[in-house]
Structure formats: structure tokens, C-alpha cells
Amino acid sequence: MYEPLESxxxxxxxxxxxxxxxxxxxxxxxxxxxxxxxxxxxxxxxxGPGLTExxxxxALTANALWEAVAGKPGTQTWxxxxxxxxxTPEAEAxxxxxxxxxxxxxxxxxxKRKAAAxxxxxxxxxxxxxxxxxxKAGKERFDTEFAMAVKDTDIAPRAPRERTTTASKRLTKAxxxxxxxxxxxx
Numbered sequence: 001m002y003e004p005l006e007s008x009x010x011x012x013x014x015x016x017x018x019x020x021x022x023x024x025x026x027x028x029x030x031x032x033x034x035x036x037x038x039x040x041x042x043x044x045x046x047x048g049p050g051l052t053e054x055x056x057x058x059a060l061t062a063n064a065l066w067e068a069v070a071g072k073p074g075t076q077t078w079x080x081x082x083x084x085x086x087x088t089p090e091a092e093a094x095x096x097x098x099x100x101x102x103x104x105x106x107x108x109x110x111x112k113r114k115a116a117a118x119x120x121x122x123x124x125x126x127x128x129x130x131x132x133x134x135x136k137a138g139k140e141r142f143d144t145e146f147a148m149a150v151k152d153t154d155i156a157p158r159a160p161r162e163r164t165t166t167a168s169k170r171l172t173k174a175x176x177x178x179x180x181x182x183x184x185x186x
Contacts, residue, residue, distance in 0.1 A: 122176035127168050130176060133183040134164040149179035
């Protein structure tokens, strides 16, 4: 079992134990736990025997974990769930597969929306916003940014006497988003 900890437990220890020692070296290591440092942040992991022995994991509170580590009951009057993560190779493989499946669906949906944005026409809100930005930016800058936004698309650049609002109506959602971002810079 693996339990993320450090600042919460050091505060808990200083409030409720009073021994004045580091709780990891004074209690966790002598109780048979292995302390795993996590980088330079002072964030630790705790693995070892007795972490959940005789404790219902659904009701694993800070007091229950304190009792397992320190060998005496805690005096905490409020309870919080302790997040316990199994770090066995099988559990890690199952967690990775679940993450890949979940985030794969998100990436797939994102790719579909991105592809649709390249073909769907710009929304009325985008067009209205572009009209106000074009007015502020000026026709020369609008022409330059419009040409960059429609580069590598099927949308033709703005014609010499074409109004900015008429040209904007030919944009896709993606091109409109790109043009809006370019006009906002500066």
C-alpha cells in the first residue's frame, strides 16, 4: 500500500504526539514502514506492513492510520478519508489501462471537434467579435492577419474591395479563432 503524505501528517504529529521528533524517523520507520521521498518537494510515500491491517479501508481515517503508525490512538475529533493507492504491478497496469481508455476517449472527442472546426462556418459570436476587432486593428492589419489565418486552407484571401465583415463570413470556426487570437496580440 502507498499513502501520499508529509505536511498533513507532520502537522498532525506535532499537534497530537508531542514527542518533538520527526514522525517519520520516530514512528513510521520503527513500526516497519518504508518511507519513500518524492523529489525535492518534501512529499513522501509510506509503504509497509500494518498500514491497513485490521482497518476497514472504507473507514480508514487519519486516526486509524495514526494508530497503525504510532501504536496509540489519535485524538482527532474530525475525520477525513485517507487515499490509499495499491502500487503492485497488477494494480499499476490496471490504473494505466483505465487512464489510457479514459484519456483516449477525451483525445478522440477533441480530435473530432478540431476536425469539425476546420469545416464548420464561424459562429455569429465570432463574426461579431471579429467585426469589432477589425475596426480597432485597421484594414491593413486585418488583411495581413486574415491572410495568415486562411493560409493552408481552402478559404481565399480577402479581395481588394471586399468588406472585412463579408470576408469574415467565409471563415471556418478554426480560422476565425486563429484570426481573433492574432488580432488580440499587440
